[in-house]
Amino acid sequence: MQEKKTPKKPLIYYCCIAILVLVFLNAFVFPLLTPQVTEVDYGTFLKQVENHEVKKAEVTDKQIAFIGVNGEGKDAYYVTGVMDDPALTQRLYDAGVSFGKVIPTESSPLLTFLLTWILPTFVLFGIGALFMRSMQKKMGGQNAMTFGKSNAKIYVEAQTGKTFADVAGQEEAKEALTEIVDFLHNPQKYTAIGANMPKGALLVGPPGTGKTLLAQAVAGEAKVPFFSISGSEFVEMFVGMGAAKVRDLFKQAQEKAPCIVFIDEIDTIGKKRDSAVGMGGNDEREQTLNQLLTEMDGFDGKKGVVILAATNRPETLDKALLRPGRFDRRIPVELPDLQGREAILRVHAAKVKVADAIDFSAIARATSGASGAELANIVNEAALRAVKCGRNAVSQSDLEESVEVVIAGYQRKNAVISAREKEIVSYHEIGHALVAALQTDSAPVHKITIVPRTSGALGYTMQVEDTEHALLSKEEAFNKIATFTGGRAAEELIFGTFTSGASNDIEQATKLARAMVTRLGMSKDFDMMALETVSNQYLGGDTSLACSSQTAAKIDDEVLAIIKKAHEKAANILKEHEDKLHELARYLLEKETITGEEFMEILHR
Missing domain, CATH: 1.20.58.760 (Peptidase M41)
Structure with missing residues (x-):
């Protein structure tokens, strides 16, 4: 289970809130700030003037706006059309009407608010978002605001979901890793005698043999935080970013010690350094490797930070990475033998419904040289075939046919052969x-x-x-x-x-x-x-x-x-x-x- 973090709200969330606020202001606030204007005919205007109900008037080429008294005896705003009346000015003067601005002529508050605040804000935000997205694409998907931050997936204590019971067919590897689990449980037993636990262990073997699963099982057995990152995630377009990510990863690990740091496909950054000059002599990959070597020398193994790494190309790794004090333990994770294959088949078959009297030994014998991932795929193919044939459980024939599917492919039922x-x-x-x-x-x-x-x-x-x-x-x-x-x-x-x-x-x-x-x-x-x-x-x-x-x-x-x-x-x-x-x-x-x-x-x- 990945460590829970407060999710960031999407942009549409904030846009909806802004729209709701504008609707509320336009419906309830702006009407109170804007005077209500009533349109009347010219005769009504003259009658109000004769009755001395007009207090102030504003005469323009298009309309006459005035403040009069409404039926409730309160001041109100009115407008009427302009008529050809040369004596109007004298009539207003005789009635004691004052002249001046009655209704403000500027645009509505809502329009003013939208044009002066909302629109510029959205324009600036849009330009910034396009710029950040462009930068992120150039950096291979890395957020420009997280320079030097590692992308390690952090699994909280005892929540990798895996234990040694989930790993079958690798008894020797499990035995070698049990000592690391014991050290993380009881470090005082080792420090009392003055023994130092190896800082790093290298899991080597063919693809699909369960190297990543073993690392997760170690963390699950030890009940400590588990950092997982791929070697390719250290490689960046900008020089120095890989080294910065290595520093950040080890900083986080020491803060959460005891813990396990797992680097998958370490050969991506751990290849042998050459003596070439120019472009190949000191590139980003080598800087990242140098920083990794420095960090492994710098942290105290007694704090309980164990570095596990996996690769299927151990011969390409730099010798400095394999010396004592760094990855000084090499744990082979080879292809399973006959007993191992049978055990792996039983582990994966436990996750699906199988019929009684399944002969897993026969399937194991027929899959010599298969990896754990391939055996898991065989069981899954058998389950899919059982569903396709309308059965509610996997039969022996399903497993045998799935072996043939993995070895030779599906049957070409429509193939025409003379x-x-x-x-x-x-x-x-x-x-x-x-x-x-x-x-x-x-x-x-x-x-x-x-x-x-x-x-x-x-x-x-x-x-x-x-x-x-x-x-x-x-x-x-x-x-x-x-x-x-x-x-x-x-x-x-x-x-x-x-x-x-x-x-x-x-x-x-x-x-x-x-x-x-x-x-x-x-x-x-x-x-x-x-x-x-x-x-x-x-x-x-x-x-x-x-x-x-x-x-x-x-x-x-x-x-x-x-x-x-x-x-x-x-x-x-x-x-x-x-x-x-x-x-x-x-x-x-x-x-x-x-x-x-x-x-x-x-x-x-």
Whole structure:
């Protein structure tokens, strides 16, 4: 729950109040200040003059205004038209009427008030508002009146709404952060022995693994205020604004100590500094980083201010940021294992209605490599599918279909595929499944389908490991490549041609074969020599060769030899079991989708 602040009234609020005030003045106040004037005919005017009821008169070219006596014996204002009466002046003089200004000729008080006060005020206010809005756009949305103020979202004590019970699949990270929670609860236990709590802890891991959730859970467990800000919010157009925001953030944190300050995506401002001169040598980002380093050195960790930061690019951070006394604790928040995935699925499934006897273990096995965010999305997709199908609870089939949606996209129910292409796709997928099933060290076939998906796949074969594997042997890697080539091998054997359906298989096989040679040391020629370097390991793991051009050519030759050998193995397996290939392909063509159990039953009968 965000800290409550008095909301600012919108401009329309004040405009409505001003209009109501003007209406009130015009209806009740201005009429009392303005004399009431009655129009009479010229004869009535002359009669009042003869009866000496006119006290003062003002004769103009357009009208005659006079003060007369009304029926109640009180003075009143009158006007009448001008007539051709040369003796009027003498008649008025004889009746004792005085001459002078009777009714003021200036504009009404309301008009005067509007023109002299309201209109200039609104013009000046409008010009000021346009200027402030223009300045705010140039500053990236920052209000010009809040220079140097941090945009940190402040959550009041115990109101982040998250605890360690909301975090599943990250037991090691929770254990590492429990010590920080204990310090915020009982700081005297640590100060009594002279121990200093680390000022900062860096949460590193792939996107979607729960780094922000962990930081919120720490604040929820410790029941202390929680400051949350993104690293990009420190970056400003004006030089010095980022550093000013850092100073303001730490000032607020020390005022509310004990508390937790969480900086998400800290690599935005914490990148390594270079030695370049000119434009790149001392830019706004580096000034912000320098101020952050200074502030972390300057505050007393014993007061209970803990700095947590998250990034998925730890290799880009400046070394000064990672030294002891700053972010000296690095807490990995990795992708969850099998048990972790099952626990995460159960946490998110508790928020929706699920049917009885849901096998979360099967879903966890089918989602190897999925992050916590992806697992949450799978549960949500299952709930949406249950509603779409008219059910009031999520079933096992909903969860299994949602896994396929996340992996391969939605079914293209209106896709038009010719009978010939559909037959090729059927043999292609059975080729994958047969090669996988007839090898050792290969994951069991879970499902085969030739229903097109929105990802572009015309079909796919899903394999699910029975247990979690932390290591990949050379035999397993080679068999995976053979399985990738099984689809193309089936096309060659049955149709004697090549299609573009194997494009993704080719990419995956080449990637794995190259990794065997360059990074996994599974080559006799290169032995344990590292030939590639990996960067951004949490963001896809981009690789770059670290060898000469001659060596690169030898690498290509060995990668090609591995793929050829695997392709040959797949082709031999399919030739030996060509009858089963035909039988299974026809069955798949008829059913369009079959389970692993159906596949194995036909294969072994």
